[in-house]
Amino acid sequence: MSIRIALVEDDQPFARTLQRYFALTSAVTCDVVFPNAEEALRKIPKLAPELLLVDINLPKMNGIEFVGQIVQRCPGMLCLMLTMYEESPLIFEALKAGACGYLLKRTPPQEIVTAIEEAKAGGSPMTPQIARHVVNFFQKQPVPPPAAPVEAGLAGREVEVLGLLAQGYLxxxxxxxxxxxxHTVNSHIRRIYEKLHVRSRSQAVAKYRGLIE
Structure with a gap:
């Protein structure tokens, strides 16, 4: 039996190319392409495909927000990200939203079909480069930094950022x-500088070490 899927993709030439390839295989059936998240949210609950291939860069609501909403409306819906973005924050945001896997658009079509079958069978397929990002993330998890005294006025995330600065992280x-x-890191660091009354990374680290000693 073919796996019934739908695409949520605004790049129509790319979507048509995939549809033509899927038509050549008996493993996957893709009759519907939604050019935006809003239309997909309206129609997918009634159509009930087995799996969605979802881009991140959609016109209004992005693909990650869409996944978060569709898995709430349709519990058990499989959402496989298919995107050009390979930044770690986006990968984890997509997975937290409910995506079952994460593929890059340069993935060969036959491997996309294999990934769809893997996801349907209960797996979490990822392009090798994405899997390496995930592995690197967990391997690089730092030792939690000592907490700065409450009187320093730093929020929990600010303490984490400052602790990593002190460990030499970029x-x-x-x-x-x-x-x-x-961008969020920069915002935290600006607030840290203001709260600690410093103007540079070295001053902030020195102040931090003075606070925890």
């Missing part, structure tokens, strides 16, 4: 370790 590495964007 901003990008801090974001990957905590599952947040580099």
């Amino acid at each position: 901003y990008k590495e801090i974001g990957e370790s905590l599952g947040i964007s580099t």
Whole structure:
């Protein structure tokens, strides 16, 4: 029996190419492509496909938000991300939202079919590069830093960011370790500087070490 799927994808040439390939195999049937999340949310509950291939970069609501909503409306719905983005924060946001796997668009079509079959069988397929990101994330999890005194006025996440700064992590590495964007890391660090009354990373680290000693 073919696995009935639907695409949530605004790149129509890409979607048509995939549909043509799926038509050549008996493993997957894809009759529907939704160009945006809003239309997909309206129609998918009635159509009830077995699995969705979902892009992240959609016109209004993004694919991660869509997955979070569709798995609530349709419990058990399998959502497999198919996107060009391979940043660690997006990977973990998608998985937390309810995605069962994460593929890059450069994945060959035959491997996408294999991934669909794997997901239907209860697996969590990932493009090898994505799986490596996930492994690296857990391997790089730092030893929790000592908590700064309450009087320092730092929030919990700010203490985590500052602790990683003290361990020599770069901003990008801090974001990957905590599952947040580099922009969010920068925002935390600005607030840390303000609360500790410092102007540089070295001053902040010195102040932090003074607080925990």
